[in-house]
Amino acid sequence: MADNHHLDQIAxxxxxxxxxxxxxxxxxxxxxxxxxxxxxxxxxxxxRLNAARARIDALLDRLPVATTAEPHRKDHNA
Structure with missing residues (x-):
């Protein structure tokens, strides 16, 4: 009887x-x-990121190159 109970518990x-x-x-x-x-x-x-980077690089390549030694800067302290 105890063996049956033990087997039932295992099952x-x-x-x-x-x-x-x-x-x-x-x-x-x-x-x-x-x-x-x-x-x-x-x-x-x-x-999508790589495609966006390629588009940005293409746009940057189309920008004109600055010809002056120092680009125009706005004075934000005025």
Missing amino acids: ERVERLLLRHEELQRTNALLLEQVQALQTERDSLKS
Whole structure:
């Protein structure tokens, strides 16, 4: 009788462990999906940043070069 009780307790614990394992597997799968989504978003943002930098560099290249030794400066203390 005590052996049956002991086996029932072990069986209960095994069932709880199996349920917990399944929960953790589902949680892990969801977290992996989130990581992949964030990596995709990061890559997209990096690409947009590089494109913006290229546009800014192109605009800077189109600016005229200053010909005077000292550029005109406004005096903000006046």
